[in-house]
Amino acid sequence: MIDHVFLPHEAEVIKSIPLSNRPVQDIQIWAFTNTGEYSVKSAYKMIQTQHLRSSHGQSSNHSQSNKIWKAIWAAKVCNKIxxxxxxxxRDIFPTKANLTRRKKLFDAGCDCCEDGVESTDNALLSCTYADMVRKSTCLREIMAHSTNLSFVDVVDHIMQRKNDPEIAIFFTTNWMIWNKQNEAHHGTSRPDPPxxxxxxxxxxLEYLEANYGLS
Known part of the structure; x- marks a missing residue:
């Protein structure tokens, strides 16, 4: 069931959560309160927060929200990317920061750079490994102008250039970085950044050429 519902790396995180050896009764926990108990107020707050994220993507420029979501779905990459x-x-990955916030982990530190919290922005933008990977692509100069931006703002910056190969390379590179970071959590060595x-x-580029005749 877990493998069918969640992405592979998310399923691995869920299945790695230790289960009790004692025959304790299962209980339902509401993840949006400190006590684990449901309340109408917490549900309302959760809905408002999710609506804000889906509408604004945690970006300071609220007017870009609808445009960026449409641009992502129109990008010339495969659907899983x-x-x-x-x-x-939307920052809904099981990063250490998010898992710590939900009290599933107690250490939110990044295993790679060891000097920051493993959030979505850190794992994909400021982490040493992610930075080294991108510096080996055509995105080096573009990313140099994206310092201190959130991931959604960087995506918006890339999309505004309207360059299909650049967009495809940025999307695919970040997708691969995330997968390799997750594999590293389970003992697999990361490949060299270049x-x-x-x-x-x-x-x-192979996907662009095969599906759109672009190269």
């Missing part, structure tokens, strides 16, 4: 970018912009960058570029 579009879904990944959409979820990253190798991962070249793999992402090749996959992005």
């Amino acid at each position: 579009k879904t990944y970018i959409w979820r990253a912009c 190798f991962l960058a070249m793999t992402a570029i090749a996959c992005a």
